[in-house]
Amino acid sequence: MNNQDFTTTIIVDQTSKEAFDAINNVRGWWSEDIEGGTSKLNDEFTYKAKDLHRCTMKLIEVVPNKKVVWLVLDNYFNFTKDQTEWIGTKIIFDISEQDNKTQIRFTHLGLIPLYECYEICFNAWTNYITSSLLNLITTGKGEPNKK
Template structure:
């Protein structure tokens, strides 16, 4: 059976090291509101977007200039029937040389078409990877979600009965 995990690839002129450093700087391309370390193996961090999406992740693979992977430990979506669709999935970045360029392949292992969030998540990931991360790697400035005035909202995490 063909793999159906969501994947997106970008090619850049920068080095694998520059791509690696940009990927682990998730506040520079995904969200300024991420709490916790995102560049230390086994560190946990929390992403949230208003009261719409919350996820807690753990950095499980960190191979300089080659691979970065997070495991989703906890998740909540306001807009899906199954609020926990991402739990147990992985966000994987593979970095490799392609001739004179660097390829960055993002795979959300476990994000498959039958998920209720798939269409929205596919569109969001496509933007974050092909626009924001691409710009961070190539220009030094991505387009992450801006940090909200109050920063991370632990009250929402408690409301959703999620670990903060």
């Protein structure tokens, strides 16, 4: 069976440490409206985007300069009937170095085309990763949601 989980990859000239640090600076690329810790194993944080989306994440794997994994503990969308679509899914940042460049492979494991939220989430994650996170890593300034 084909892997249908959402995934996208960016490649930067910065080091794996710079990429890792930027990923963990969730307020710098995803949203300024985040409560809780975002960088250490077992940290939990809550993301809010107006009344559209709210979720709680737990960092279940943190390998410095190599990998970060969040587990979705809770989720709410105001635009879907099924509020459980994200619950139990994992958001994975795999970091690797190749040819003096750093690759970040983002996967939302469990976010599949069958989900009601897939198209909106596909577009949102694509923007956050390939624009906001990329810019945070390469220029020091992302485009997170404002508080």
